[in-house]
Every structure is written in C-alpha cells, then in structure tokens.
Amino acid sequence: MQVKLDNLAVARGGVTVLRGLDLVLHTGQALILRGPNGSGKTTLLRTLAGLQPAAAGSFDLAPDAVAYAAHADGLKPTLTVAENLRFWASIHGTPDIDPALDALDLATLQHRPAGQLSAGQKRRLGLARLLVTGRPVWLLDEPTVSLDAASVALFAGVVRRHLAGGGIAVIATHVDLGLPEAEVLDLAPYRARISVSNGFDEAFA
Amino acid sequence: MQVKLDNLAVARGGVTVLRGLDLVLHTGQALILRGPNGSGKTTLLRTLAGLQPAAAGSFDLAPDAVAYAAHADGLKPTLTVAENLRFWASIHGTPDIDPALDALDLATLQHRPAGQLSAGQKRRLGLARLLVTGRPVWLLDEPTVSLDAASVALFAGVVRRHLAGGGIAVIATHVDLGLPEAEVLDLAPYRARISVSNGFDEAFA
Amino acid sequence: MKALLFRDLRLAMRAGGGFGLGLAFFFLLSVLVPLGVGPEGSTLGRIAPGILWVGALLACLLSLDRIFALDFEDGSLEFLATAPIPLEAVVAVKAFAHWLVTGLPLTLIAPGLAVFLNLPPAGYLWLVLSLALGTPALSVIGTFGAALVVGLRRGGLLLSLLVLPLYVPTLILGAEAVRRGAEGMAPATPLALVAAISLGAVALLPFAAAAALRVNLR
Amino acid sequence: MKALLFRDLRLAMRAGGGFGLGLAFFFLLSVLVPLGVGPEGSTLGRIAPGILWVGALLACLLSLDRIFALDFEDGSLEFLATAPIPLEAVVAVKAFAHWLVTGLPLTLIAPGLAVFLNLPPAGYLWLVLSLALGTPALSVIGTFGAALVVGLRRGGLLLSLLVLPLYVPTLILGAEAVRRGAEGMAPATPLALVAAISLGAVALLPFAAAAALRVNLR
Amino acid sequence: MSIWEYANPKRFMQTSARALPWAVGLTVACLTVGLVWGFFFTPEDFKQGSTVKIIYIHVPAAMMAINAWIMMLVTSLIWIVRRHHVSVLAAKAAAPVGLTFTIIALVTGALWGQPMWGTWWAWDPRLTAFLILTLFYFGYLALWSAIEDPDTAADLTSILCLVGSVFALLSRYAVNLWSQGLHQGASLSLDKEENVSDVYWQPLVICIVGFVLLFVTMVLLRTRTEIRARRLKALLARERVA
Numbered sequence A, B: 001m002q003v004k005l006d007n008l009a010v011a012r013g014g015v016t017v018l019r020g021l022d023l024v025l026h027t028g029q030a031l032i033l034r035g036p037n038g039s040g041k042t043t044l045l046r047t048l049a050g051l052q053p054a055a056a057g058s059f060d061l062a063p064d065a066v067a068y069a070a071h072a073d074g075l076k077p078t079l080t081v082a083e084n085l086r087f088w089a090s091i092h093g094t095p096d097i098d099p100a101l102d103a104l105d106l107a108t109l110q111h112r113p114a115g116q117l118s119a120g121q122k123r124r125l126g127l128a129r130l131l132v133t134g135r136p137v138w139l140l141d142e143p144t145v146s147l148d149a150a151s152v153a154l155f156a157g158v159v160r161r162h163l164a165g166g167g168i169a170v171i172a173t174h175v176d177l178g179l180p181e182a183e184v185l186d187l188a189p190y191r192a193r194i195s196v197s198n199g200f201d202e203a204f205a
Numbered sequence C, D: 001m002k003a004l005l006f007r008d009l010r011l012a013m014r015a016g017g018g019f020g021l022g023l024a025f026f027f028l029l030s031v032l033v034p035l036g037v038g039p040e041g042s043t044l045g046r047i048a049p050g051i052l053w054v055g056a057l058l059a060c061l062l063s064l065d066r067i068f069a070l071d072f073e074d075g076s077l078e079f080l081a082t083a084p085i086p087l088e089a090v091v092a093v094k095a096f097a098h099w100l101v102t103g104l105p106l107t108l109i110a111p112g113l114a115v116f117l118n119l120p121p122a123g124y125l126w127l128v129l130s131l132a133l134g135t136p137a138l139s140v141i142g143t144f145g146a147a148l149v150v151g152l153r154r155g156g157l158l159l160s161l162l163v164l165p166l167y168v169p170t171l172i173l174g175a176e177a178v179r180r181g182a183e184g185m186a187p188a189t190p191l192a193l194v195a196a197i198s199l200g201a202v203a204l205l206p207f208a209a210a211a212a213l214r215v216n217l218r
Numbered sequence E: 001m002s003i004w005e006y007a008n009p010k011r012f013m014q015t016s017a018r019a020l021p022w023a024v025g026l027t028v029a030c031l032t033v034g035l036v037w038g039f040f041f042t043p044e045d046f047k048q049g050s051t052v053k054i055i056y057i058h059v060p061a062a063m064m065a066i067n068a069w070i071m072m073l074v075t076s077l078i079w080i081v082r083r084h085h086v087s088v089l090a091a092k093a094a095a096p097v098g099l100t101f102t103i104i105a106l107v108t109g110a111l112w113g114q115p116m117w118g119t120w121w122a123w124d125p126r127l128t129a130f131l132i133l134t135l136f137y138f139g140y141l142a143l144w145s146a147i148e149d150p151d152t153a154a155d156l157t158s159i160l161c162l163v164g165s166v167f168a169l170l171s172r173y174a175v176n177l178w179s180q181g182l183h184q185g186a187s188l189s190l191d192k193e194e195n196v197s198d199v200y201w202q203p204l205v206i207c208i209v210g211f212v213l214l215f216v217t218m219v220l221l222r223t224r225t226e227i228r229a230r231r232l233k234a235l236l237a238r239e240r241v242a
Ligand code: HEM
Pocket: E055, E058, E059, E062, E063, E105, E106, E107, E108, E109, E110, E112, E113, E114, E116, E117, E120, E121, E126, E127, E130, E131, E183, E184, E185, E186, E187, E188
C-alpha cells in the first residue's frame, strides 16, 4: 500500500491553488498538512479522495482505498448514533459497529438521536465512521475541531492503531494532534503563483 | 457594565445540564469556559444570549448588550464579504465596515462571494460581524475553530482591544487562545446531578 | 429594516435565489393544466379563474420555505433575533420582500397566462385586481406558516399542509370574484372580502409569526 | 444497497421526513381545485383526469429536492460517492425509495380523491392503472432532475422548472388514458405508451443522473 | 380552592382516575339506549326508508367534531395565557378524537348522500366547510408529531389552533358565498317549528348526550396517556444523562 503524488496541482473555483506536489507515503505513515487558511488543504484532500479532478500532474491512489472525513460529518439528525453508524457499516460491508463505538467512547450515547448531540459528540461520531469503512487510507480535514483534550488523545490513539494496522493517514490541521511521529508537510512552498504565460486558454483548463 | 449570574441553571432538550452558576463579570474582563464535550457550554451561551429561557435562577444581562457568535456564521454564500458585513452593520446602525475588515484581515477578500471562502476565511468573516454590532458583551462559542495560528493571534488582539474599550467576553473553547489574562471557569463542578426528589412532575417544568 | 429588505431582495436576485421561479411555476401550471385537461376552449374558459388562482397560490406556497429556513440554517436568524430591531418588524419585512418577489410579479403576469386558459375578456381586469388585493394575504399567511415550521429539517411539505387550509378563504373569494367578473356579474362583494382578509392578515399575523419564531429559536 | 433503501425509508418515516406529505399535497390539490373552479359536478367530472394527474405530478415534484439535497448538505453524498457501491445503484435505489414513499401511496389513494372531483365511475380503474404505470417514470425523471441541481442552494424551484417539461409526455398520455377510460373509449394505446416511458426511464436515466451527480460533487 | 388546581398534573391524575369509571359507564349506557332505540324502535321514514337511521350517528358525530375543535381552542388559549400543561395536553388528546368524529361524519354523510342525492360527495357549503375542518385537524396533528420538544410543540400548536380557528370561520363564510347548499339546515333548534318529528328526536338527543360523554371519556383517557408518556420521556432523558 502506498500513496504517490507526482507533480500534482489542484484547483478550486477555476484557480490553481497548489502545484508541484511530489510525495510518497508508505504503509504506517501519517502526513500532517499545514498551511494558513485558504492555502488549499481542503482542496488537496478532496482531490485525493477522487471528488474532483487534478488540475495537473497525477497521483496514485485507488478511490476505493480511501476514507474521507470532511468538515461536515454526514450525520442524519433523526437517526440514532447506532443507526447512523450501522448504515455506513453495512454500506462498506463491515459486520460489527461495536469496536468503532468503543474506540470513540460512544457506547453510552448509542441510542441518542444524532441531532441531539453536542458539537464534539457529533464529531466523534463522524470519526467513528472512518473505522467502519475498513479502508486503509484516511484523508482527514481538521478532524479534531470541537473535540476536548481527552477526545483529541482518544483520537490520536485511534489514528496510531490504524497506522500500526497497516494504514495511511493524511491529516489537515491547525492544532497539535499529539502525533509527534507524523511527518509534517508545510504547503507554503507549493502555493501556486499566477502565471499568465500559457495564454488565455488556461480558462479552458 | 457587568454580567451577573445568580444561581443560574440551564437546560437542553428538557434536561438540566448545568446548575448553581454564580458569577460576576466586570468591564474589561474575559471569561473562558472550559469543560469536556457535552458539558453545556453552548447551552450556557445560548441562554445568556437570550435565545432560550433559564431553567432556574437568573442572570442580569440586557439582551441588547449581547453579540453572540455561534458555531454557524450566518453568512450568505451568494453575497460578497463586504455585502455580508455591511448588512449586519446597518442592522446595528454602524456606519462603517472598514475597521472590521481591517481588524480581521479581510480587506483583500472583500469582493469575493462568501461561498467561495475557505473554512478559516469564513470564520474570520463571522468574527468580523462582532465588531460591527458595536455591542459590549461578546458571547463566543469556539471562535477559533478552523483558524490558523496567525489568525488566532489576530483574533486574540481583537478581543484584547474590545476588552480595553470597556467590553466583556465570554468564550467557550477547547484550545489555547493566547489570552493568558482571561479568567478560566471549569464547568465540571456545576454539572447538574440528577435529582429525583421533586417527583414526577419535573417532567412539566 | 431597509437593510433587511434590500438584503432579501438582493439574495432573491442572485444565482439560486427565488426570483422568477415562482413565476416560472405559475407559467408551467397554466401550460400543464390544458395539457392534462384537454384542449376544449369552453371548458378551459370556465375553469380558468380557479386554475389561475390555484396556480398563484401554489407558486406562493412553493417559495415560502425560503423565507426563514435559509436564515435559520446558517445562523442568521439567531443573530437577527438578538439584533436591535423587533422580531415583528423582521417578519413584516420578510413578508413584504416575499410579496415583492412573488405576489407582485404574479399579478402582473397573470393576464398573459389567462390567454392560454381562454379566460373571457371581461375577466381580465378582475383577475389583476383580485390578485393585487389577495396576494399580500398569501404572503403574510405564508410567512406565518414558515415561522411555525422553521426549526424542522425540510419543513417544506409540512408547511404546505399547514398553510393551504389558511389560504382557503382567500382562494375561494378571489376566484369567485374573477368568475363573477368574467360572467358579467358584480364582483364587488368577494373582492371587498379579499381586501379585508389581506388587511386583517397584514395587521395581525406578524405578531403571531414573531411569537412562533421566538418559540422555534428557543 | 438494501441498507441505503432501508435508511432512506426510515428517514422518510421519522419526524420531519417526507412520508405522507406528498400524499397530503395531492389531497390538498384535489380539494383546492373545486374550491377555485366552483362546485358544479359536470365541469369537475370533465377536468378530473387532468387535474388528478397534474396533482400526482406536482406531489412528486415537491418531494424531489429531498432526494439528494439533504445528503449533500450534511456531507453524506460525498461519502456515498466514495463508498464501494456504484453511484448508478445509489441513484436507482434513491429513485425507488422515492417511488415507495410518494408514487405508490399516490396511486393507492387516487380513487378516493377522484370522488371529490366527480370522476365518472368508468374512469377509476384506468386512473389507478395509469398512475401505477406512470409514477415510476415520474420518480426516475425527478431523481435525474434532482441530481442536476444538487449543488445549488435551494435548487427547489429551479428543479421544478427543469423537471416539469420532462414530465409532459407522461402527463399527457396518462391523463389521456384516464379520460378515454372515463368516457368509455379504449385507453390501451396511451397506457402502453406510459408504460414504455416508464421502462425506458428506469433503464436509462440512472446513468445520466449518476453522471450529473459526479459533476456536481466536483 | 381554584379550578386551576386541576391543571396540576398530579391532581388531575387523581381526580380523573376517580371520574373515569363513571364516565365510561354513563357513556356505554347512553349510547346503548340511544342507538338501540334509534335503530330498532323507530319507524322508517316514508321518503328515506331505513337510511334515515344514519342520523343517529351522523348528527352527533358532526356536532362533536365541531365542539372538539372549540374545546381545543379554549384549552390552547388557557395554555398560552396560564401555561397549564394539562390544558394543552388535553387539546392534544382531543385532536385525534375530533378528527375521528369528523371522519365518521364525512363517511356517514357520504353513505347517506349516495341514496339521497345520488352522489357520494357534493360541494355543498356545509360539507365543504367540514372538509376544511378535517384539514385543520390534520395540520394540527402533523405539527405536534413533527416537533420533538414538548413545550415548543405545545406553544406552536396552540398558536396554530388560534389562527386556524379564525381562518376556519372565514372559510365558512366564504364557502356560503360560493355555493348553494343541498344539505338540510339545523333541525334541532329550539325556536323553530319544523324540528324532526318526535319519534326521531328523543333517541337522537340521547345519542348526542352519549357522544358528548364518549368524547369526554376519550379525552380523559388520552390526556392521562399523554401525561404518562411525558413522564416516561423525562425518565428516559434522565437515564440517558445518568
Ligand atoms: C359527506 C357528507 C356530509 C357531511 C360532511 C355532513 C356534515 C354535517 C354537519 C357538519 C352537520 C351539522 C351538525 C350541526 O350543525 O351540529 C350535519 C347535520 C345533518 N346532516 Fe349532514 N353531512 C353530510 C351528508 C348528509 C346527507 C347526505 C344527509 C341526508 C340527506 C345529511 C343529513 C343531515 C341532517 C339531517 C343533519 C342534522 C341537521 C341538524 O340537526 O343540524 N347529511 N351534517
């Protein structure tokens, strides 16, 4: 299992925001993306998840190896915690949701409708979805937003176990996750400069 | 100007989550609310903002002194940054939005539609709204979510100037804001214990 | 308040806003009904007043859930509720903006669509007049309904269920006025009643709607 | 896939879900039209097939924007797009769930509402038959339309505008079948055509809808 | 002691528990006497034949359908003004009962209409107004079931009930202007000469009393259920937190 970026460029709203990304990630490795607001972390993750095409270059990552966690958690407020999770589990063919519930300390909340959770509890449920996908490559966009210190530690443990089990994680974040072993990639050098060289037709990229 | 809580209890979904809050905040003071996920920070802030009634006790805070910033930013994606801000400015009778734009470093983004901002840029715009309300008491629910380090510092400066100008701020957060002078209130001791004493009719509170 | 009105109008005009879509729906209904009912002119002429009014009503109805739902979802409504203008005024302004975006254009375009439906010529004046007097009631009643369901995820169709019975008197009287006008009878009584309903609704319902909003924000 | 179907059905049944509301709308239209058009039985009987079909169509239409919009807003749709089931299957399942929640109950309740509209007794059988054959087309075409507008904030009325023209053939043929049946003529030809449209739509449109979805998620 | 004491849920549970057996007994007695008398011991009408006997269900049901809404209006007002929970729960409890009566009146009317007017349904003002009432019941119930928080639901449905009543009244007048009636007028008024003849009249009155009692019993029962449901919900919520 590996993730390989080859001179990748990503674009948002018709404007290229990052370019020249070259990178290889191996089994068990975590990569933390850093960069100021608007530098293109979300755009990069969405591209890797296969949700939008690369603007240039290429990457080597099968779409069905990826579990993507966006800002939004994809929860149905009228379904209970267990129902929400069970749905994703059966979509991905995972038989059992209990390990995921336990890993994120949701067992006591499992019969509550998701709409009645607090911000941090919702987030934990959103992260639990990753576990039931059973997929090796996690793409996480600011996963610890709204989490308290204890939950951040819990989450770091979950990521570590995932890596130990042969997984890969790419994490965009502004805060410290408690994963000192992870590699950090600062996106600043890859920021796309505006070039007018290739003429008007870049409007039709 | 002062904010006074008198044996306040707050409830969410019919369940009391915090009780016995006694507290006085004076001009120039900031209070940071801490507590694990689901401990009732959001509930307390909503109550103080006058959006929901107190479950018991009382507090002394005129609704028209309060500017509340929730998880959601109240932005219209099709309006530009300046249009969004100008709307709130004129609702609150503030003539000029430029100081707010400058304070949160939004001047260069002001003609972009809000829907095309990144998560952190949106958040900055949401915080800029506080400045145009011209109100003395700020109630902030996790204001620095998605902000990069530079923006967090920027925001700390904004809060500090607000306090220096005679304001008050109550801030719920899980991360460090860079406001060492602020008082910290841990909500754990106020967590409501379940009392069965008053019989069944508490269902009809 | 003027700021709120202008913002709502501006939002309606922007991409994805509601302007023109109510109109489009009205237009489509006036075209679909002949397709469904068949092309006979005399039948169409007879049902034209009713169909046009039902169309106007549905067009209003369908644009109702935008009135508050968007503001609720993105949090603006909470901020508006804590802003220094009374919630009653917010409601009234929003109802007025809805009318400007929906009711007014409907009224202006109705004679054009009446052609498709073979409305007798004597009815045109009364059609416009009854819509002009009746659509404000539709907007205000609708705003009230929207305030009732604002907390609920996609209250859209529940909204219809709640609002449609409230629309019944306006519909009956409005269509009756047009029908009488088209048949050469005196349409004054139903017309006056429609105006009375509009006035009453405009005067009283914003208070009920603001109360409902406050409850929903709780 | 079964999980997705059951989830959608369960969501529809929960508070604020769509079940019953399409039905309610159908009911309301059948009641409002006589209120607008006037109480004469013979006129009503003549327009009944058309009105009932237009009503079924609108009831479907109004529940369309739930199909994808909710999943899009809360991010589920992105997760579904990266899940191990083909997007075509997701679309097909969602269309099927929509039909179960809207088209099927509409078909079952239609004869009851036909009473209000004075449909001649000979038309009842054909009404049910034409709806049973035609509503699947409405659901699938609507799902395609919903996939087209899913990225837009409140695409609701734009959706109507896009989908209604696509509904026209089904509407004309379906209503014609009922009208012929009610008047004692042979309704076989239009009925067969309705069935053909349904089959074609079910077979082909999920692919178009999935393509549209992919573009919208980009 | 003021009457508002009974709006205390605990108090209400005690009192209603004592009243219920009596209410049930009286209801059964009245309905049995009225219906048996009406169905088996009255002559057949020369014009309508035996279908006239539908009157013993149709008329009381129709009356109670309207009265139930009026009761809901009053109790909703009490909730808005004095915020007594039992009051609004009684309104909630009455709605399905009222709706059932409305449907019974509609169905019996339709059954009657087929032989009398040759059609199941006609757009007569009274019938139409009744149909609109049905819509209001449905809307009211739908709003209750759509809202999770009980106090929010109580407030909103009460506001709806108030506004809805005004519009229901308006509809009644509008409908009169719009259509001529087929349906008979009030036949039980005291000041008119042409009441239904005595043979029909006496059992009808008993039936009406029976339906009133039936309504009271049902509302008591359902209000008790609602109170219990509410307590159960509070208990469950508390367990969740614990
Ligand atoms: C679906 C159709 C019908 C509906 C919704 C309906 C509804 C009503 C209503 C609302 C009342 C009034 C009760 C009151 O004022 O307190 C009533 C009374 C009555 N209905 Fe009907 N009705 C229907 C059909 C019929 C038919 C077909 C007949 C017989 C030909 C009939 C005969 C009566 C009579 C005799 C009364 C008693 C009048 C009175 O004492 O006020 N109804 N019905």
